[in-house]
Amino acid sequence: MRALLVVAGLLLLAPAVRAQDGSPGKGIYTCTTADGRKLTSDRPIAECTSREQRVLNPDGSHRATLPPFLSPEERAAKELADRRAAAERLAAQDxxxxxxxxxxxxxxxxxxxxxxxxxxxxxxxxxxxxxxxxxxxxxxxxxxxxxxxxxxxxxxxxxxxxxxxxxxxxxxxxxxxxxxxxxxxxxxxxxxxxxxxxxxxxxxxxxxxxxxxxxxxxxxxxxxxxxx
Missing domain, CATH: 1.20.120 (Four Helix Bundle (Hemerythrin (Met), subunit A))
Incomplete structure (x- = not known):
């Protein structure tokens, strides 16, 4: 069920990526998994939900980047890490x-x-x-x-x-x-x-x-x- 929800979320994000870029036609999604496998698909790749995915045009040129799809828990952890990083930057400036x-x-x-x-x-x-x-x-x-x-x-x-x-x-x-x-x-x-x-x-x-x-x-x- 979680995998289906993640894929659904990625599919919802895909039109947004195309809209932001403004390029017509389908995109080519590519990513590298945690174990080093390079995957390519004509739709967002479920195995790379936690990793950044590049969206390419049919000619292989870069169209956009699809950020990792984060769960609520992962998003909270990222926000905490961002706040800590911001605090460290302020401490360094001070x-x-x-x-x-x-x-x-x-x-x-x-x-x-x-x-x-x-x-x-x-x-x-x-x-x-x-x-x-x-x-x-x-x-x-x-x-x-x-x-x-x-x-x-x-x-x-x-x-x-x-x-x-x-x-x-x-x-x-x-x-x-x-x-x-x-x-x-x-x-x-x-x-x-x-x-x-x-x-x-x-x-x-x-x-x-x-x-x-x-x-x-x-x-x-x-x-x-x-x-x-």
Missing amino acids: AIRRDRTLMQRYPNEASHQRARALALDDANKAMRISERRIQDLGVERKPLMDEAEFYKGRPLPGKLKQALDANDAGVEAQQQLIENQKAEIVRVNARFDAELARLRKLWTGTAPGSMPPLSELERTAPRATPKR
Whole structure:
């Protein structure tokens, strides 16, 4: 039954092929099967329903091409393959665009090094601020510790204990900020190292879009906002 339906569909397509070409008379259908056999007929060839068939004029000249006759399942698979191919083309175009943008932004290594220094500046400033704050907290702690000496072996007054606890919490918070900024520096350097390795290849003639893409972390190292 399926074979009859396929042949019927091909026979319906045959007039359309002739109409598109505009040539009078019967066409000669020819194709090559999957196992290499060359078939010829005066009507669409059932054995070649999944393959392209050439339609020839009686003198052997090419009249038209009959595309494969696809089942609904085959058509769905082809549409899926077409969508995937389109997505791959877009991804390739995007990769080329990214590399060209990178080269426009950094035409040479000096410009890239300047950008690295600028990106690291915020983290370094934040670290220096935290280090100064820790020094200030150390100065603030000294009179508190001197006062605590009077209560050696005894419970500290609530106000004094609260002040010492707040001082400890402040130091801990600033130390955590310093660790965050150190991690930020590592991320920024990793991003710029990956970019520089890519740029050196692009600068020496490697085609844009021909290399694996930078990872998301390498493309956009997140910047921590320093807390004051």
